[in-house]
Amino acid sequence: MPSHSLKKRHMAQQKVPDAAPAKLTRRKTSPQPSLQHVDYVLVWLLFILSVMGLIAILSASAHVAQAQIGDASFYFKKQLIGIGLGLVGLLLALRINIYDLPYWLKPLMAITLILLICTHIPGLGLTIKGSSRWLNLPLIRLQPSELAKPMVVIYLASILSNPQFSRLALLDKLIAFLPVGAMMAIILKQPDLGTTMVIGAIVMVMYFTAGTAYWKILGVLGAGFTAFGIFSWSTPYQQARITSWLDPWADPQGTGFHLIQSMIAIGSGGLVGSGFGQSVQKLFYLPEQHTDFIFAVMAEEFGFIGVCILLGLFVLLTQRGVSIACKSPTPYLKLMAMGLACMISIQAFVNLAVVTGSIPTTGLTLPFISYGSSSVAVNLAAMGLLLNISRHAPFKTTGEQARHQT
Amino acid sequence: MPPAPPISRTQQIDRRIHVLYLVLLLSFLGLAGRAAYLQIYQHQDFLRKAAAQQKKLVRIAAKRGMITDRNGHKLALDVQAYSVYVDPEYVKNTPAEIAARLAPVLEMSVSDLQADLEKKQFWHYLTRKVDEKVADAVRALKIPGIGILSENKRVYPHDNLGSSLIGYTDIDNEGREGIEKSFDEFLQGGTNKVGILTDAYGNELLRAEGDLPFLTEKSKANKVVLTIDENVQYIAERELQKGMESTQAERGVAIVMRVDNGDLLALATNPSVNPNEIIQQGWDARIKNWAVTDFYEPGSTMKIFTVAAALEAQKTTIDEVIPTPTLIHLDGWPVHDHHQPPGRVRMLTPLQMMEVSSNVGTSILGRRMPPEEHRNLLLKFGFGRKTHSRLNGEVAGILPPLPWPASRQSTVSFGQGVAVTPLQVVTATSAIANRGVRVEPRIIERIVSPEGDVIKAFEPVKTQTLSESTAQDMLKMMEEVVESKGGTGHGTKLPGYLIGGKTGTADKVVGGRYNGDVMSSFVGVLPTDRPQFVIFVLFDAPKTAHYASLTAVPVFKEIARNLISYYGLQPSRPEELNAYRMRR
Structure with missing residues (x-):
């Protein structure tokens, strides 16, 4: 495993003791900062977002759930279970020693990869609308790709924070990236282009934050868009996505239908919206009204004012991530904090951009708001990690770790 | 990484973090701009687009107008009913399964229903216009593809009462007979247009109580107020039914008309049909209002009008004594009086001719008039043309065209070779009862809009037909026939x-x-000293007795008796009534 080989090399050199994975002894000696330093703004933000999600799900899914399942609050209840699991995950993530995480990386990455591979095994994987994204487990329908996102953040934060990483040979760097590349490939194969792209964006964010040269980042981005462009124009399915985004009204009953319905919902909301529960578009006009397109229902019911509040909440979440990252004492924590915050805000941005017709359609949920128990559970647990990091912020200048900074 | 700038790694990371933060901020700002563009700049445009797909104009069959009697009692009205349909597109069960569950609720046979479901693979009604209980039971079954539409159903609360007069509607609520047909254009409910919000499947959204549909366009369904009095109609039908039973006649008619304005208070025919069941019974069950659609030879009743015409033409006087043979020949055709041996000559006044119903006498009186004058006078009575009743299918009867040879004029004089409708006889009699002024029969009093405005009023139509003295003389004679x-x-x-x-x-x-x-038949005036009603009773082909005195007269008497108590008529001769009561 790359991390293993990295650790080996690192330990062999025995020169710079700052990188977290190398500090085996710190497990016993490093102080666990007090819980009172937790970023309470973020705690409240998570609470508000989760409640908003529950309210939005109740409004958006009640009719569909009643029609399809016969229980109007079905999705609401499932989401509550997801939030409950997420809270457990959050508290666990809050209590662990964040510097221990790298020691768990190997098994965690392995489990994630195995779960991802399982989605491709018939019988284990659950295929909905042609996409095998789920594992059908009792109580919860697990979506391993949701788990993959924070795992990629933790993994990249671990390896990129090592100051020796930049001095590695290109081949070693590529080997180190291999587990992430494998995850992306498996998810792309599900197929889940949206999540793959979000993970790609997280990877870019992590490398960029770690200090990779601008020209390399721009080069990879350029290559990525070129590849995406060629891919889009060569496959009819992707081509239809692009053309229907460019002009949805060309085929209002066909490829343009989803986008048109979404824009009608948003546009008819106006400044103040039609009021809670009053959306008409959610009544089977909108596709995926409680998952991918839940924002359209919110925009219809709460108008531009509601949209601005929601955007403000996501901006605030990003700001908390930035703030925590900047206050964090080590590159390892900075990278992880930024990665976790961006994981949420980038997915939120992509979802909102798709639903408002700003970018071509791809299936992605809106973090904390869309229905999806795996998603909300994993996101809450990931935010638990971010809160954990926030506890280390006051040690930026006075803490033991600060002296290890070059 | 270029190591040139002397900054620490954490500083470099923080700088990158802020760059990223800026990019993300700008991205979210862009989203806010996009939202503002959609929600504020293009708001009206999207509202229109939303309305175009969400709002739908539905046409709901409006309730058909009511038919009421003169006192506002409902004779025909629309109620809410429910029709059960099948839409094969949504059916999930087999026809056998559906039939087994649905048939008991619809009270149909399972095999019939199954055959129907198997045969017709398109949207169609399984049953129409059932009541709410059945509709609720069907809804409770929740069978995919089986649905319910609400419709209006025509209901006649009094079943057979006035059925031939009122008529009925077909399954689509269109007037088919009687008032329902002749005043269909006023009664037609048409469609109400209502704007509703629908979901993507076109289902109407439930509105909160008090919410108004965004558009309501109501059609006009007017109320038709008849001159009929429900109670008088009931009396007439009851007595007619009794007469039908005792005479074993094929059919019967009873009419009660108010003398002063021509209002028909009752127009009863027998046999009758229950219009509520006419659709189930099929077209063979329908009956026409033969008081106006059929004509018959009036026989002796015509003698009233012959004598009245002769008096009006001043060809005789009430007390002129005319030698009347019991048998004469005209153009080789014999004319004779009933129950009289031929070869005798009786001395009869016009009054006595009426009393004994002499064919020869009225023939002589009739022939004193030139045929044209005779015919014109009968025309003035209203024979040979339709009345103003506006009833569906009314006929004019037959008043033979000129020239009238002696035999023709003679037979017309005593009511043969001429055909009249029952309503014509009543109308003609009104001229005598109403001091020579004939009033056209009125069946519709007024038509009232849903807002309560009178759209159309039907004023009485009056024609001076006889001089008042002739009318009085005739009344005297008719009174004598009874007295x-x-x-x-x-x-x-x-x-x-x-x-x-x-x-x-x-x-x-x-x-x-x-x-x-x-x-x-019998036609009469009640009471003759201050006439109020013309009552007419006719039996077609009575079997137990032929003579009107044994068939129509008893029915007339019972109707008259009931009218007296219903309207509280004061006796013309109280002392006679008292004496009668003493004797009892």
């Missing part, structure tokens, strides 16, 4: 009340021949 012990109408005598009338018994023409059956 005199030997009069053919003596059977209608009610103690204390003066009634005038005339029987008529004419051989029935079937296929151009007399078949031995008779049309047996």
Whole structure:
């Protein structure tokens, strides 16, 4: 495993003791900062977002759930279970020693990869609308790709924070990236282009934050868009996505239908919206009204004012991530904090951009708001990690770790 | 990484973090801009687009207008009913399964329903216009593809009452007979247009209570107020039914008309049909309002109008004594009086001619008038043309065209070779009862809009037909027919009340021949000293007796008796009534 080989090399050199994975002894000696330093703004933000999600799900899914399942609050209840699991995950993530995480990386990455591979095994994987994204487990329908996102953040934060990483040979760097590349490939194969792209964006964010040269980042981005462009124009399915985004009204009953319905919902909301529960578009006009397109229902019911509040909440979440990252004492924590915050805000941005017709359609949920128990559970647990990091912020200048900074 | 700038790694990371933060901020700002563009700049445009797909104009069959009697009692009205349909597109079960569950609820046979479901693979009704209980039961079954539409159903609360007059509607609520047909354009509910919000499947959204549809366009369904009095109609039908039972006649008619304005208070025919069941019974069950659609030879009833015409033409006086043979020949055709041996000559006044119903006498009186004058006078009475009743299918009857040879004029004089409708007889009699002013029969009093405005009022139509003195003379004579012990109408005598009338018994023409059956009738005025009602009773082919005195007269008497108590008529001769009561 790359991390293993990295650790080996690192330990062999025995020169710079700052990188977290190398500090085996710190497990016993490093102080666990007090819980009172937790970023309470973020705690409240998570609470508000989760409640908003529950309210939005109740409004958006009640009719569909009643029609399809016969229980109007079905999705609401499932989401509550997801939030409950997420809270457990959050508290666990809050209590662990964040510097221990790298020691768990190997098994965690392995489990994630195995779960991802399982989605491709018939019988284990659950295929909905042609996409095998789920594992059908009792109580919860697990979506391993949701788990993959924070795992990629933790993994990249671990390896990129090592100051020796930049001095590695290109081949070693590529080997180190291999587990992430494998995850992306498996998810792309599900197929889940949206999540793959979000993970790609997280990877870019992590490398960029770690200090990779601008020209390399721009080069990879350029290559990525070129590849995406060629891919889009060569496959009819992707081509239809692009053309229907460019002009949805060309085929209002066909490829343009989803986008048109979404824009009608948003546009008819106006400044103040039609009021809670009053959306008409959610009544089977909108596709995926409680998952991918839940924002359209919110925009219809709460108008531009509601949209601005929601955007403000996501901006605030990003700001908390930035703030925590900047206050964090080590590159390892900075990278992880930024990665976790961006994981949420980038997915939120992509979802909102798709639903408002700003970018071509791809299936992605809106973090904390869309229905999806795996998603909300994993996101809450990931935010638990971010809160954990926030506890280390006051040690930026006075803490033991600060002296290890070059 | 270029190591040139002397900054620490954490500083470099923080700088990158802020760059990223800026990029993300700008991205979210862009989203806010996009939202503002959609929600504020293009708001109206999207509202229109939303309305175009969400709002739908539905046409709901409006309730058909009511038909009421003169006192506002409902004779025909629309109620909410429910029709059950199948839409094969949504069906998930097999026809056998559906039939097994649905048939008991719809009260149909399982095999019939199954066959229907198997045969018709398209949207169709399984049953129409069932009541709410059945609809609720069908809804409770929740069978995919089986749905319910609400419709309006025409209901006649009094079943058979006035059925031939009121008529009925077909399954689509369109008037088919009677008032329902002739005033269909006023009664038609048409469609109400209502704007509703729908979900993507076109289902109407439930509105909160008090929410108005965004558009409502109501059609006009007017109320038709008849001149009929529900109670008088009931009396007439009841007594007619009794008469039908005792006479074993094929059909019967009873009409009650107000003298002063021509209002028809009752127009009863028998046999009748229950219009609520006519659709189930099929078209064979339908009956026409033969008081206006059929004509018959009036027989002796016509003698009233012959004598009245002769008086009006001043060809005779009420007390002129005319030698009347019991048998004469005209153009080789014999004319004779009933129950009289031929070869005798009786000395009869016009009054006595009426009393004994002399064919020869009225023939002589009729022939004193030139045929044109005779015919014109009958035309003035309203024979040979339709009344103003506006009833569906009314016919004019037959008043033979000129020239009238002697035999023709003679037979017309005593009511043969001329055909009239029952309503024409009533109308003509009104001229006598109403001081010479004939009033056209009125069946519709007014038509009222849903807002309560009178759209159309039907004023009485009056025509001076006779001089007042002739009318008075005729009333006297008709009164005598009842009052005199030997009069053919003596059977209608009610103690204390003066009634005038005339029987008529004419051989029935079937296929151009007399078949031995008779049309047996009585037309009368109640009371003769201040006439209020013209009452007419006719039996077609009574079997137990031929003469009107045994068929129509008893029915007339019972109707008159009931009218007296219903309207509380004061007796013309109280002392006679008291004496009668003493005797009892």
